Amino acid sequence: MRTIRVELGERSYPIHIGSGLLKNIGAYCQEAGFALRSPLLVVSDSTVAPLYLPQVEEALRSQGYQVVTHIFPAGEASKSLAVYEDVMTTAIQGGLDRHSAILALGGGVVGDLAGYVAATYMRGIGFMQIPTTILAHDSSVGGKVAVNHPLAKNMIGAFYQPAMVVYDLDTLLTLPPRQVSSGLAEAIKHGLITDEVFAYWCREHAEELLALDLEALGYALELGCSIKAKVVGNDERENGLRAVLNLGHTIGHAIEAVGGYGVFLHGEAIAIGMAGSALLAAKLGRDRAIYEETVSMLTALSLPIRLPEQYSEDDLMEAMKHDKKFKEGKMTFIIPEAIGSVSIVNDIDEQLVREVLAQLKKEDNPW
Amino acid sequence: MRTIRVELGERSYPIHIGSGLLKNIGAYCQEAGFALRSPLLVVSDSTVAPLYLPQVEEALRSQGYQVVTHIFPAGEASKSLAVYEDVMTTAIQGGLDRHSAILALGGGVVGDLAGYVAATYMRGIGFMQIPTTILAHDSSVGGKVAVNHPLAKNMIGAFYQPAMVVYDLDTLLTLPPRQVSSGLAEAIKHGLITDEVFAYWCREHAEELLALDLEALGYALELGCSIKAKVVGNDERENGLRAVLNLGHTIGHAIEAVGGYGVFLHGEAIAIGMAGSALLAAKLGRDRAIYEETVSMLTALSLPIRLPEQYSEDDLMEAMKHDKKFKEGKMTFIIPEAIGSVSIVNDIDEQLVREVLAQLKKEDNPW
Structure with missing residues (x-):
């Protein structure tokens, strides 16, 4: 134990x-x-x-x-x-x-x-x-x-x-396979925000993880819980740093709200959200490789990275306005700076987020 | 101010x-x-x-x-x-x-x-x-x-x-008169639990208080808030001492629950409850004078001290069992030891509480 x-x-x-x-x-x-x-x-x-x-x-x-x-x-x-x-x-x-x-x-x-x-x-x-x-x-x-x-x-x-x-x-x-992938989305998120080595480890061991190998799973959950525990220990009531745990969640929650809770599993929705955050990062001038690596990791874990056509940008934007990450009239996003490192960016322009949502629908190349 | x-x-x-x-x-x-x-x-x-x-x-x-x-x-x-x-x-x-x-x-x-x-x-x-x-x-x-x-x-x-x-x-x-009396019930409660001088002051100035004299009222509210603030400051989450604030509330809440919320105003219900606690105290061997003084104070503030006949002991006991003051199968009451002093007594016998309820219905002399 x-x-x-x-x-x-x-x-x-x-x-x-x-x-x-x-x-x-x-x-x-x-x-x-x-x-x-x-x-x-x-x-x-x-x-x-x-x-x-x-x-x-x-x-x-x-x-x-x-x-x-x-x-x-x-x-x-x-x-x-x-x-x-x-x-x-x-x-x-x-x-x-x-x-x-x-x-x-x-x-x-x-x-x-x-x-x-x-x-x-x-x-x-x-x-x-x-x-x-x-x-x-x-x-x-x-x-x-x-x-x-x-x-x-x-x-x-x-x-x-x-x-x-x-x-x-x-x-x-x-657990059924979709639930397994959905859960692993939060595990790899913990790697993406603070631990590059763990994020790559998840991609390398995707097959064992998906096959529910208890050795691999125990390790991934111990790492995931440890990262979460550390972040929470520093900021229990989300006054600052804890917000990094919301990587992918602003778009993810909007997808769940618009699609109806339960259409996408939570981890699936935030996987699309994490792909979106990486796209947004690129628009803000960060390395495009972050996006490429992120989607390769998510794909390895059988997670979705594309937004279905029927999700309208208007509906998603409206849902985000009710989200807790919308603060005093400005949008706040967790933006990847590299694999294993993120920053909290306030004052994100609404139009930029709209563009990302449109690009997330493109089947092959979102650029 | x-x-x-x-x-x-x-x-x-x-x-x-x-x-x-x-x-x-x-x-x-x-x-x-x-x-x-x-x-x-x-x-x-x-x-x-x-x-x-x-x-x-x-x-x-x-x-x-x-x-x-x-x-x-x-x-x-x-x-x-x-x-x-x-x-x-x-x-x-x-x-x-x-x-x-x-x-x-x-x-x-x-x-x-x-x-x-x-x-x-x-x-x-x-x-x-x-x-x-x-x-x-x-x-x-x-x-x-x-x-x-x-x-x-x-x-x-x-x-x-x-x-x-x-x-x-x-x-x-x-404020209508009943609301005034109801509010003063909590004020005098603060005197009854920790401040003998304030409790007697309330009785002496009952007329000014009922007439909404702002000088008297300001003083009573300052004292009431101060006592409350002090008790809360020592025990925010009611792990111990704060429970003294519940004087009269176990019976009071039961009266409100059985009669329907709003039949008795809250302060009226706890006034009856405080009379009941003083009766219970007498049964546990405390001075009967505590009861006499308590009812005289409550009566001076135009508060009820008798339980109407239609409140059945069975219903009230049942309501108390859902109350938060009912702990691990035993009944807990705040018992007056003197005017201005109370103790928390666990392990109160259910039968004793039943007797008190019956006595609270007696018009003249509850003994």
């Missing part, structure tokens, strides 16, 4: 990564300090619950915990205030008190939703992330929790750190 | 109390550090908005702020997730960004709801409390923000401190 620590003063916590961790989840809850006398609520979705919930419940009960569960329909559409209220109802009816904790068993949607409930049930109770997707290596670290508003993604939320992240690699073996 | 400081490290903030402050609200927003380039959202209700919103908007605009407003129907029923979502929609459509702030213009319902939006819109933006009731001297200080769940009051919320509280005493002159 590998353990990474997210350093946030009194809110610091460990990320455990390894095989066979689910069967010891009761012991991890003890380690996290969750009271035995107060019920635990395990939140999961209709995809993950049938696979892993019985095992988790059994492990918790055998440790002496009382367990309440809430299962909601899988998919981004569930990251809504309506489902949030449903989970709250389960928590109240299940008798959760201020010493209870909520366990998020699933991918990013489960973690974001359950985390937002944990952050706000009785003004905040204990929380543990148990990610079961590759994508969630990103969302489960750093304390950003949220639900979507019909007008914009992740608009309603909080910064709320888990007491622990327990990452059982065995749960990744059941 | 009197200014009190709530000391919470980097989250410290001032409470300004005085006459004629609303017309300078733009300057206060500057002092609070709210960016001129980002829109402000003023949230108010259908009672307060017609009286003070035009003046506030004018003051903000003349300072150069762009202003968005949201007015919802007055009353506790609006402290719901549905109205919360409506305010979020207004914020998004109004173009609020991460540098925007939300101003709560109104009583406790407005402050709690607007504060919860501020705490969670884009994971937290600027927030200012502009209380217009006496009751809100309590709720606007200390950073507890929340909405109600149909099953329990204040169940969904956060700890989120405002950047400033601006308390214009002139707004209190339009």
